[in-house]
Amino acid sequence: MKKFTVALLYNLKQNAPHRADEPWDAWNELDNEKTVANLERVLRAGGHQVIGMEGDVNLPQKLSRYHVDIAFNTCEGHYGLSREAQIPALLDALRMPYTGSGVMTLSVALDKPMAKRVMAFHGLPTPRFQAFITGDEKLNSQLTFPLFVKPSREGSGIGITAQSVCRTARELRAQVQWCIETYRQPALVEEFIEGREFTLGMLGNLPHMLPPRADGKPPRWSPRPQCPGAPRG
Numbered sequence: 001m002k003k004f005t006v007a008l009l010y011n012l013k014q015n016a017p018h019r020a021d022e023p024w025d026a027w028n029e030l031d032n033e034k035t036v037a038n039l040e041r042v043l044r045a046g047g048h049q050v051i052g053m054e055g056d057v058n059l060p061q062k063l064s065r066y067h068v069d070i071a072f073n074t075c076e077g078h079y080g081l082s083r084e085a086q087i088p089a090l091l092d093a094l095r096m097p098y099t100g101s102g103v104m105t106l107s108v109a110l111d112k113p114m115a116k117r118v119m120a121f122h123g124l125p126t127p128r129f130q131a132f133i134t135g136d137e138k139l140n141s142q143l144t145f146p147l148f149v150k151p152s153r154e155g156s157g158i159g160i161t162a163q164s165v166c167r168t169a170r171e172l173r174a175q176v177q178w179c180i181e182t183y184r185q186p187a188l189v190e191e192f193i194e195g196r197e198f199t200l201g202m203l204g205n206l207p208h209m210l211p212p213r214a215d216g217k218p219p220r221w222s223p224r225p226q227c228p229g230a231p232r233g
Contacts, residue, residue, distance in 0.1 A: 004048045082103075084110050128143055145168070148191070149176055
């Protein structure tokens with residue numbers, strides 16, 4: 001197996017640009033030093049040379065000091081509607097290969113209303129929804145309670161509380177207003193789906209799939225023949 005010089009790119013919570021009135025979970029998506037250390041340990045165990053660095057505006061200058069083969073990107077970014085795509089965009093400009101999703105995927109996926117519009121266009125099932133920008137918009141009459149409220153451009157459970165499930169119009173208006181004011185972004189309102197939530201990992205472009213298991217145990221490998229000419233990943 002070829003050994004690489006890997007730039008491990010991250011955004012540490014301790015380096016986040018905090019503000020006095022930020023919510024307690026504002027930087028939940030960022031990494032801690034333990035997570036970064038574990039990533040570095042695994043990469044080094046594979047025989048690779050690892051150079052860790054904060055993914056910020058000085059990244060091009062920092063990368064220029066080394067001969068890097070590939071970037072292992074875990075950056076979330078700090079500001080802007082495309083914050084998760086900013087480091088991949090820099091890496092694209094530098095013509096440096098990197099792990100994870102590209103600029104378009106990260107930009108669309110961060111904007112949940114836009115991601116849902118794309119899914120609906122392609123016929124993928126997604127709960128009916130409405131985006132609230134001011135909080136004063138009239139509720140879409142097609143939506144039925146209970147409704148779920150969350151920030152439109154966050155992840156890692158940011159902005160999710162016991163009050164996120166709203167069963168009345170009064171509860172909905174209060175939660176939408178709180179969400180907009182607290183996280184300084186539009187609120188996404190969706191029809192609530194009851195049930196468990198699963199996160200599935202994608203491993204490279206292997207012609208396999210990992211079927212989810214409701215019992216919570218690790219999934220078993222299930223071989224799937226790859227048709228000639230079929231897309232991989």
